[in-house]
Amino acid sequence: MQSPFIQLLQSDQVSPQTRRILEERIALPGYKPGFFTAEEWPLVEAFSEAVLPQTHPFTNAPCAALIDQALTREEGSGWRYAALPPAPIAYRLALQIIREALTQADAPTIAILLNQIQHKQHDTPTFPISLWLEGFKVDVVRYWLAHPDTMVALDYRGFADDRLTPHDALTEIQVIKQAQR
Amino acid sequence: MTATHRTYPLDESVDAVIIGTGAGGSPLLWRLAQAGLHVVALEAGRAWSDPSADFATDEVAQSKLYWLDERLSGGDQPTAFGANNSGIGVGGSTLHYGAYVPRADPRDLRLHSLQGVAVDWPLDYADLTRYYQEVETFLGVSGPSPYPWDPARSYPLPPIALNTAAHIMRRGCDTLGIKTSPAPIAALSQPYLATGSEHRHPCVHRGYCHQGCRNGAKASMDVTYLPAAVAAGAEIRPQSFVTGIERDPQGRITAVLYDRNGITERQRCNAVFLCAGAIETPRQLLLWQAADSTLPLNDAVGRNFMAHVSTQVWATFPQPTYLYRGFPSTLITEDLMRPDDADFAGGYLIQSYGILPIMWAEQVARSRPLLGQSLVDYLMQYPHVSGLGINGETLPNADNRVTLSSEKDARGLPKPHITLTLGENEERIHLHADPTLRAILTAAGGADLWISRRTAHTIGTCRMGTHAKNSVVGPYGRSWDIPNLYIADNSVFPTSLAANPALTIMALALRTADHFLQQR
Known part of the structure; x- marks a missing residue:
């Protein structure tokens, strides 16, 4: 028995190009980083999980892998x-600062370190790492929400629009409007 | 585009080359082609032949519509580019714009005369009105008739259906005595056929309007002015990034050089219209001068960059809101354009915000200090959130500017560096809007309110004026420095206006085109 999400994904309510993209995300194979070094990789994964833990609800979006992929392809947000x-330089600098902070004698936990960075406690005039963390958070939430696991958790149906008629959508909006009253 | 696409040889000195196919270049291309001129549009991005198949219903995949060449954003309030305000492809930023098209408030064009700040626009509002009407009719704008804040105004189509965010805003505003109305939206509430255009289907309220409309209901340029321009004999050359110009001894541009799929081509021409937007237009001028120090450019090029004060407030509601369905922003109030208790010049409009999950979550990530499980818990509230935002006047400041950085892009060209530092007037508008937005959402039943301090749109940098000493182009968009160069995009705005810029860009572009035709 297929899940309701898979049934919707494979229905004619989803355009072929949208279905292809979402299925590729579900089926992401084992990932070998292209940008991060073997030493950096576990730290990036741990940091991603600390920013956005994927246990409650359980999801499995490969946020770190998608960040690595974007850095490898030199893709940005404009x-x-x-x-x-x-x-690329900002990531290397940030990871170096994080590694040093986590391996010192009275090292903070990763959660405390994250909080310190967000509150600018590790900013320097040449490298405001808090701004880097802001961008990292943006990347992580983007890839998390783009993943079908997260769409299932949110009961998200926005991608199902291929056979949508004005009547369908207005009926849906009417239902919502009535619920709002 | 179904019309036969006429082409022009590179060695023909065409009447005009138009750089950019967004809200400025497209109406202009159409107008000149209609007049029988030989015109070629150069567009840096690709053409999408079938949006229903080319556009996925997916936020990440559709980033292909954004201008992704990196810009360096500085100043005290660095503004976001890419998805926030900059597009690429045949149709430019209109491929992903919100199609929220209020007209400018007439008072906003006379800030200096009426309030003693900034500068006046070098034109009469009545001059704009007829172009507004023409554009609204051609695009098929859906809106209220009469328009509550301008009873003489009517729209060709009835309003677009309100989404949940609009109903929430209306409920809150009703409680507070703030007048609201369905907003003017450049998308079809009914099937539409404009004279000279193609038949278009109505909006199906799928909600992914910022990711590219799949059925042509939204009036992006690729389904309105551009097919009409091609039918009238214009040529559009996609994937053509302009890299330079050639001039004759009198200083007139004789050819435009551009990179097309890795090959440099040279189109001879008699006039050039630069319509690349408030960042790429001054960047092109600065690049041309960097390659030719004899090119005269006044100091105003790149200066007075503006982005609207665009404070947003978000709240959580007990019932689901499903913001992914329906046209994103569908309600407006102009009651705050000149509030009685204002301690600032200009004003702001308020709009309701439907939003997709990633666009919303990115704001959460930037604006709320949530980390770990608390971040997850809040993002899981997406099905219950709704928001409001403003477009507020941002006064020009010559120190806010576009310059060339020392960093090079993939083409080997300097990346643009943009600075934005907001002043006291912008801070006062924000401080007025913040409690207003909170009061509306609270009155509508919202809780857990938070603010996103952001800026939107790219405006200014090649302002029009009446004197060469403090403007880049004259009242009709003609360059003071290069006689056969015109600029027609948001860069010519002397002030930001509170209105979203697209409609005014189109109106000004047609005005510039008519002036050019009259002068020939």
């Missing part, structure tokens, strides 16, 4: 803070 160096 801008960056001028105060930060280019993304």
